[in-house]
Amino acid sequence: MTDTSKTTNSAGTDDGGRHRGEEHPAPADARASGARVSRRGVLGAVGAGAVGGLVVGAGGGIGAYAATRPAAPTPLTHLGSDAVAFHGTHQAGISTPMQAVGHLVAFDLAPGAGRAEAIALLRRWTACAAPMTEGRPAPGHDTDVALDEGPSALTVTFGFGRSFFDRTGLVKQRPVQLDPLPAFSSDHLDPARSDGDLWIQVGSDDALVAFHALRALQKEAGSTARVRWLMSGFNRSPGATAHPMTMRNLMGQVDGTGNPKPSEPRFGEEIFVPAKPHGTLASPAWMAGGSYAVVRRIRMLLDDWESMPVGKQEKVIGRRKSDGAPLTGGTEDTAMALTKKGPDGELVIPADAHARIAQPSANGGAAMLRRSYSYNDGLRGDGKPDAGLLFVAWQADPLKGFVPVQRKLDRGDALSAFIRHEASGLFAVPAGAAKGEYVGQRLMES
Ligand SMILES: C=CC1=C(C)c2cc3[nH]c(cc4nc(cc5[nH]c(cc1n2)c(C)c5CCC(=O)O)C(CCC(=O)O)=C4C)c(C)c3C=C
Numbered sequence: 524m525t526d527t528s529k530t531t532n533s534a535g536t537d538d539g540g541r542h543r544g545e546e547h548p549a550p551a552d553a554r555a556s557g558a559r560v561s562r563r564g565v566l567g568a569v570g571a572g573a574v575g576g577l578v579v580g581a582g583g584g585i586g587a588y589a590a591t592r593p594a595a596p597t598p599l600t601h602l603g604s605d606a607v608a609f610h611g612t613h614q615a616g617i618s619t620p621m622q623a624v625g626h627l628v629a630f631d632l633a634p635g636a637g638r639a640e641a642i643a644l645l646r647r648w649t650a651c652a653a654p655m656t657e658g659r660p661a662p663g664h665d666t667d668v669a670l671d672e673g674p675s676a677l678t679v680t681f682g683f684g685r686s687f688f689d690r691t692g693l694v695k696q697r698p699v700q701l702d703p704l705p706a707f708s709s710d711h712l713d714p715a716r717s718d719g720d721l722w723i724q725v726g727s728d729d730a731l732v733a734f735h736a737l738r739a740l741q742k743e744a745g746s747t748a749r750v751r752w753l754m755s756g757f758n759r760s761p762g763a764t765a766h767p768m769t770m771r772n773l774m775g776q777v778d779g780t781g782n783p784k785p786s787e788p789r790f791g792e793e794i795f796v797p798a799k800p801h802g803t804l805a806s807p808a809w810m811a812g813g814s815y816a817v818v819r820r821i822r823m824l825l826d827d828w829e830s831m832p833v834g835k836q837e838k839v840i841g842r843r844k845s846d847g848a849p850l851t852g853g854t855e856d857t858a859m860a861l862t863k864k865g866p867d868g869e870l871v872i873p874a875d876a877h878a879r880i881a882q883p884s885a886n887g888g889a890a891m892l893r894r895s896y897s898y899n900d901g902l903r904g905d906g907k908p909d910a911g912l913l914f915v916a917w918q919a920d921p922l923k924g925f926v927p928v929q930r931k932l933d934r935g936d937a938l939s940a941f942i943r944h945e946a947s948g949l950f951a952v953p954a955g956a957a958k959g960e961y962v963g964q965r966l967m968e969s
């Protein structure tokens with residue numbers, strides 16, 4: 524199967540639709556000539572100032588900033604200029620490279636709001652999100668929070684929860700894939716922070732851009748929908764490492780190594796619903812090109828984890844902490860030697876190691892794209908960190924992706940002793956909207 528991610532919401536890029544400033548740096552005069560779009564329309568000049576300001580100094584805040592720094596570092600990125608196309612075959616924010624900031628927000632339709640109100644809301648949300656992803660203001664009364672900034676890889680991804688279909692009289696169009704997830708023995712779920720009629724994922728490499736978008740979308744909900752829950756997370760900023768590297772989570776592990784890659788032939792069919800779904804449990808036609816997002820708020824028991832020696836931590840996962848390589852040797856990309864035994868006769872990668880249990884070959888080929896954010900919500904009443912992973916897994920069918928893997932992990936994953944699943948959501952994320960369409964139009968007008 525062809526790699527659809529390349530030709531979807533991208534404009535011919537091979538990076539999940541993202542135009543990365545750092546990979547194709549524009550010459551200084553191109554930046555200064557305003558080649559990039561910004562809310563002010565002068566990002567080119569600002570961007571050149573921001574880059575040049577560190578090097579040659581500039582007026583105002585940039586100069587003041589430069590003056591406090593002993594040496595002018597070479598800028599590794601100009602992340603403000605990264606833009607991810609909103610319109611396309613698939614919604615942005617699925618195969619898009621991880622961004623530094625993420626907000627996950629679920630809404631419930633207000634009492635009395637039905638299909639007509641939902642259509643109007645989806646139209647407003649589409650009209651609001653699309654310009655912001657180009658670095659332009661939200662229509663209407665923009666808050667100016669991101670006035671000086673470029674798109675900063677902003678993506679806005681919309682999904683429907685199971686209850687949406689009841690509320691809008693669309694039960695016949697509801698995918699069986701949205702049936703409630705099975706209860707797992709390790710669940711400690713808070714219903715108030717789970718599920719929801721509608722779901723939005725906002726991602727950006729800049730915190731102000733992400734907040735600005737979140738706020739604009741929330742205001743567009745007006746009296747039609749109310750926020751049910753909101754979770755905010757983060758990841759490493761682009762350019763923070765000398766070269767692109769897999770993310771680390773708050774346990775310090777390299778996390779994302781085993782993810783399917785957009786360049787792999789099966790990526791498209793594993794992550795996105797096929798154009799012609801077949802079989803009795805196939806997704807409905809309106810979901811073609813869409814994907815299912817499983818969202819789990821997973822708290823990490825960091826005090827317990829951090830009190831363990833690194834050697835023991837590594838056995839819990841089955842990979843080295845330093846570089847993510849399997850305990851059986853090699854580099855991060857080396858396959859795990861699952862039958863290899865050590866001098867003590869024990870498996871080098873223990874039978875209950877997380878990466879062993881979760882891998883597709885141990886789960887009938889179950890694959891998912893994990894695209895999570897870390898979160899830190901301060902301290903709990905017991906003084907322990909309220910921090911962990913906003914786990915987001917994308918797949919063409921959660922019954923063939925998340926569910927079998929979580930069932931298996933639930934039965935004997937060494938990591939389970941160090942994590943708590945505290946909230947859960949499952950959302951049908953429709954295909955991308957073409958220009959002139961609103962997100963979810965094929966469902967709403969089916
Ligand atoms: C049901 C799916 C999964 C949940 C829930 C989950 C939670 C979770 N995972 C880590 C850390 C790591 N996971 C790693 C690999 C990995 N995890 C899953 C699935 C779930 N993880 C899969 C499918 C895989 C890939 C397995 C493979 O193909 O090899 C790893 C190893 C590096 C990597 O491949 O990403 C780490 C580390 C945490 C901390 C966590 C909950 C907080």
Ligand SMILES: [Fe+2]
Nearest residue numbers: 877878881893
């Ligand atoms: Fe995992």
